[in-house]
Amino acid sequence: MEVINKVVPNEEQIKGFMEPGHDGPIYMLNLLKFKEKASYKDGRETDLTGAEAYAIYGAEVVEHVTKVGGVPFFSAKVERLMLGEVEELWDTAAIVMYPSRKAMMDMISSPDYQASAVHRAAGLAGQLNIELVEPMGAWLMQQRA
Secondary structure (H helix, E strand, O other): OOOOOEOOOOHHHHHHHHOOOOOOOEEEEEEEEEOOOOOOOOOOOOOOOHHHHHHHHHHHHHHHHHHOOOEEEEEEEOOOOOOOOOOOOOOEEEEEEEOOHHHHHHHHHOHHHHHHHHHHHHHEEEEEEEEEOOOOOHHHHHHHO
């Protein structure tokens, strides 16, 4: 299995995300790999690390997610790989719930989000976004609430 981190989805991935599918909430698993040093496309000088630039985005994206009815569930540093093999681990894993695919697309299409996303692009070396649906362990979350 080849694993390739990306910062922007390809055309086929966007097309697939726009097709009819699961009708209801989606959970986006984000596996994040940061640049050692942030690099902004507009050429601005910065002393930020990739993780620090992404943290600016992370603080702002919470508002964007909640505007579309989403909920940031979880974010944590990746410590080690317990099972399986990959050449390199991600730095952070996060899970965000969106009420629908459309809500997520509305969010990432908004000018306010795009302004925040410059920090995402500056900080990320790449990531995997994995769409999850129909949580099987939802009862666990309800038990802890």
